[in-house]
Amino acid sequence: MTVNILEARGLCYDYPDGTRALDHINLLIQEGSRTAILGANGAGKSTLFLHFNGIFQPTKGTMKYRGQDYKYQRRYLQQLKQRVGIVFQNPEYQLFSASVRQDISFGLLNMGYSSREAREKVNLMGEQMGINYLFDRPTHFLSAGQKKLVSLAGVMVMNPDLLVCDEPSAGLDPANTERFMKVIEKIQQQGSTVVISTHDVNLAYSWADQIYILDQGQVRAGGKPEQVLADKDTLAICGMQQPWILECWEELKKHGLIPAHQPPPRTKEELFQLGDRDLIGKSLV
């Protein structure tokens, strides 16, 4: 049975200066799924995420967590924050302890883990994220990418029911992005549902089960990555490009180098396995 872990219905949000940042958003996140939210700068991604753990209360519309309407009361929101872990776009808003180890341990100790348990979990997370070497460093002296890694680690170590990462790969080098995606994979295998926002259409295409495209506070498209990202017109309206794998696949199909009935590949490995290699090789020389 599929369980809806999160649902937004007719969600609107106006900032105090009158800016309408979200305009009747409908969105459904199923338990165990991987959702990527795409959209140009200012589309409303961060504003939407701040509704997921109740930091923002909708101007209009509803948010549901596991079928229950959000209650904007202190106790409910405290409990919600233990289930919904958010990594902010700007790590400066997330890091406040003196050292990296203290920062990553903070949530666990707060939740009642013993210092030994917390230490073990933090060590493992540090190893997986490749940041143990930073543990004794003050958080405010870290580089921007290192701050991002530490802020991700501090939320992921809590194993939240729903993990929400706002532009997790922004500012990370390719090796750290790959490492982070592997940690996300593990967390998901342990039962978490994951939502990320990103400007990286290639990453979203290969990783997500479902994609939503936001544009000017509205959902312009939603569904399977290979469907949503095949629609070049919508992508262009929303200021986005197609993933290179899909572009390549369409080009190969157009030239008859792969059978037209093949479903689109999701990874570069799948793309390389498609079609007649001899034919492709001949056409390239």
Ligand SMILES: Nc1ncnc2c1ncn2[C@@H]1O[C@H](COP(=O)(O)OP(=O)(O)OP(=O)(O)O)[C@@H](O)[C@H]1O
């Ligand atoms: N504090 C604020 N007061 C007024 N308007 C705001 C405020 N914060 C954001 N906005 C506006 O709300 C809209 C949505 O902003 P938001 O930060 O959610 O976009 P985003 O999709 O996360 O963009 P980015 O890709 O740049 O992170 C934008 O028009 C932005 O200018």
Ligand SMILES: [Mg+2]
């Ligand atoms: Mg943002």
